[in-house]
Amino acid sequence: MILITNDDGITSKGIRVLVEEMCKIGEVAVVAPNSPQSGMGHAITIGEPLRLHKNEVLFDGAEAYECSGTPADCVKISKQVALKDRIPDIVLSGINHGTNSSISVLYSGTMSAAIEASIEGVPAVGLSLCDYSANADFSHVRPWVAKIVRGVLANGLPKHLTLNVNFPKISDEPIKGIKVCRQAHAKWEEEFEERQDPLGKSYYWMSGTFRNFDKGTDNDEWAIENNYVSVVPVQYDLTAYHAISVLEEWGME
């Protein structure tokens, strides 16, 4: 069984495309947020209850639930409540409207849902299209989604790993292929625009510009810019092993 979630919400186009493609491969269940959850990272709901409603009209041929929580909550609640302890063969998250390459993996609810599944030991893939538009054209990615999912089902993933898959926006050129790569060294540089509300009090709109510092050709930003599908294996052990000995030399015992 293929469990599908996302962070754009259960009504988005991207999850619909993913469900359609996966219904060709196997049994599909959907547990996705009932509202947009972009930028939720690995947030979970603490101190508030969750709602989970079965939806019988949104998808043909897939059992579907809408959840009031975050993407990570969706994966957590799916196990016991929606799937009643049936273990999925794979968890897919997406297809996200907008990139989750390089540093965006940290902010992405889409990727955190996939990582949450990998904590449970279930193979998981986060899928994103580098096009933020609600009506983005996903037609060129359909065969690549199927190819990657079939690859994971056939080969298995090393335990507790997730794939971060990003597709280039549709263009005149066909996608060149798949590049397995590393997370690029990049960041978002924020700007805050100050405005006044009708009572004269300030509020701030955050916007960001993407800065890519990476000159390499083995990273996800390079792959996408060169019209490849980027595939980054992602782990949730954040330990910087190379720094342990550096810190030990401080003699802080």
Added chain:
Amino acid sequence: MILITNDDGITSKGIRVLVEEMCKIGEVAVVAPNSPQSGMGHAITIGEPLRLHKNEVLFDGAEAYECSGTPADCVKISKQVALKDRIPDIVLSGINHGTNSSISVLYSGTMSAAIEASIEGVPAVGLSLCDYSANADFSHVRPWVAKIVRGVLANGLPKHLTLNVNFPKISDEPIKGIKVCRQAHAKWEEEFEERQDPLGKSYYWMSGTFRNFDKGTDNDEWAIENNYVSVVPVQYDLTAYHAISVLEEWGME
């Protein structure tokens, strides 16, 4: 200048203890959430404006701002708006009421705020006490906080790294010392309790039990259980480098 944030909110005891200790070391600025943000992970606010208010009553001797956003938002908005492009020497997040060791690093707003600072290239430390109580006793950790911060200021941190520091709950025995270690292999196992609202509709309370699978003695769970302060160097490059060649062998090009 020392920038302090947290995820329990600007009125919590833990941030107050941290501000008090840091005012002995240098100039302190506080930019922290105006409400509890536990479990927010690396969430950022998208599509909604942020509020930032200067607070002149909460702290003696520290410039303080309360922000309507997430812990990561606080670090982002501090740069341009609160600090007006002054770069902190160090960013501290905490002291959290409750553990952020092992897998909890992913869910922790406290740690994500520190990681956000490390993305900016600023040395950052997340500090947590293994006691969830709002009135937790922080007295035993004060000297250790100062020691670690002075260590970072004196030695510098490798760029783009964060320290995840967890303190054992107070006990009859004094803390034995500091252990530099790796993130333990563990997870939270959730349970959902179904209840009915007054209209007869279901809702769910999520609770979790911590499961430690790690038999090692070089990890943060072991250190805390043995009454050491655990210090894990944390990176935000999530690439599982060891898996790149495994995936390339699939021949998915």
